[in-house]
Amino acid sequence: MDSVYEDVRSILENRRIRSEILLQQQNEQIRIAHPELADVEKKIADVSEEILKNSLEGQSSEDLQKELVRLKMDREKVLFEHGLSSDKIKIQPYCEKCGDTGYIEEEGKEPVLCDCIRALLAPVMTSRSGVEKYPEYSFEKDSDQFFSENPRMQETYKKLRLLTEKEKVPNAVFYGRSGQGKTFTAVAIARQYAKQGRSSFVIRLAEAQELMMEHRKLIQSFYTPAGKERDVEKRVEYLTQADLLVLDDLGVEPRTANTEADLLNIIDTRILSGKTTIITTNFDMESLKERYGGRFFDRIDRNFVRFNFSSEGARA
Numbered sequence: 001m002d003s004v005y006e007d008v009r010s011i012l013e014n015r016r017i018r019s020e021i022l023l024q025q026q027n028e029q030i031r032i033a034h035p036e037l038a039d040v041e042k043k044i045a046d047v048s049e050e051i052l053k054n055s056l057e058g059q060s061s062e063d064l065q066k067e068l069v070r071l072k073m074d075r076e077k078v079l080f081e082h083g084l085s086s087d088k089i090k091i092q093p094y095c096e097k098c099g100d101t102g103y104i105e106e107e108g109k110e111p112v113l114c115d116c117i118r119a120l121l122a123p124v125m126t127s128r129s130g131v132e133k134y135p136e137y138s139f140e141k142d143s144d145q146f147f148s149e150n151p152r153m154q155e156t157y158k159k160l161r162l163l164t165e166k167e168k169v170p171n172a173v174f175y176g177r178s179g180q181g182k183t184f185t186a187v188a189i190a191r192q193y194a195k196q197g198r199s200s201f202v203i204r205l206a207e208a209q210e211l212m213m214e215h216r217k218l219i220q221s222f223y224t225p226a227g228k229e230r231d232v233e234k235r236v237e238y239l240t241q242a243d244l245l246v247l248d249d250l251g252v253e254p255r256t257a258n259t260e261a262d263l264l265n266i267i268d269t270r271i272l273s274g275k276t277t278i279i280t281t282n283f284d285m286e287s288l289k290e291r292y293g294g295r296f297f298d299r300i301d302r303n304f305v306r307f308n309f310s311s312e313g314a315r316a
């Protein structure tokens with residue numbers, strides 16, 4: 001996630017610099033006369049950057065938020081002691097909502113990314129998500145081809161769409177015969193996540209399995225070209241860390257000695273960190289149980305909401 005953070009950080013920095021230029025002369029004189037003001041403002045900027053970084057990576061910033069409150073009080077104190085009004089040296093930010101920090105604080109809550117950052121992130125997240133392989137799959141496209149004769153699923157689809165736009169969707173298994181809109185819905189959700197600046201990743205399960213295999217090989221080998229290693233490393237990281245992961249088409253992948261351990265590893269890591277996983281499969285629950293049994297099926301059984309996409313009367 002580092003490169004995204006760097007891009008975003010430098011854009012925000014440019015915005016802050018732009019705002020500062022507007023008031024530069026006046027401010028410069030004040031700051032030259034009062035170096036302790038420049039000092040505390042530098043600290044405020046540094047802590048704000050750390051908080052933004054944590055928000056982008058889904059980490060907590062509780063201690064940093066407390067420190068920020070302290071620093072802002074220090075700043076007020078310096079201003080007061082020198083008879084400066086904070087209005088006089090107030091900077092006009094590019095984004096009024098977040099003051100170009102990139103996040104919005106709410107009392108007693110973790111900071112959330114500001115809409116200005118989400119807008120900056122959207123194209124990056126979309127290109128990383130893998131949804132571009134499915135250009136026709138989005139909430140904006142007509143879903144009638146799948147759900148016009150399946151009113152039950154039509155309703156569910158609307159609810160999932162609303163949920164995606166407002167908050168996060170739960171872990172879910174989309175099951176049922178092929179051609180019923182499972183992948184369509186899952187990709188539409190992933191695309192919407194990306195549009196909102198959240199990370200998502202769509203991958204066919206067979207490919208995910210190959211990726212894990214390749215990763216294992218890289219770890220075990222003595223020499224690997226650095227570029228390739230980083231690429232595999234990054235993709236594996238995305239499997240566990242993306243806000244939303246779609247594992248498409250469970251059940252058609254070739255069975256290997258590591259299949260279940262790999263799947264379990266991905267799912268468990270994601271459950272622990274509160275990330276959403278959607279699995280699509282043409283198998284029904286009974287067949288999945290037969291095929292996987294054991295701990296992997298148990299995880300799905302306990303932690304995933306099931307959605308049967310087959311139209312009514314059809315074999316579930």
Ligand SMILES: [Zn+2]
Binds near residue numbers: 100101103114115117
């Ligand atoms: Zn903003």
